[in-house]
């Protein structure tokens with residue numbers, strides 16, 4: 001998760017409150033404006049700066065508000081992504097289980113020769129083909145019939 005947004009709610013709200021306090025108490029104005037008063041003459045430029053400094057805390061509050069909103073949107077998207085990834089993993093897992101069960105069902109659907117019909121090797125447990133020559137050990141209808149014909 002992006003660290004910049006992780007704590008945007010508490011930091012943003014603290015920032016908004018602090019900005020509004022600075023605006024309401026004129027704290028920021030009284031701190032900054034003497035710096036300009038020392039170096040500037042009273043004139044139109046000073047009036048602009050005077051207003052700017054006066055309203056700057058409101059601008060800060062707006063920035064913090066934007067920070068909070070952006071953080072909330074980011075967090076929501078982040079959690080949605082996380083949720084989607086989790087769902088994807090669950091589906092993957094279920095598909096793997098289903099495949100395993102299908103294979104098991106397929107295995108138990110057949111009967112198997114205990115010895116390979118081709119080379120006579122003993123069937124290894126849970127295998128479907130001769131481990132020696134690879135011949136299928138599944139007893140099919142046609143192989144049964146074949147046996148009957150031999151008899």
Ligand SMILES: [Zn+2]
Nearest residue numbers: 116119130133
């Ligand atoms: Zn064999």
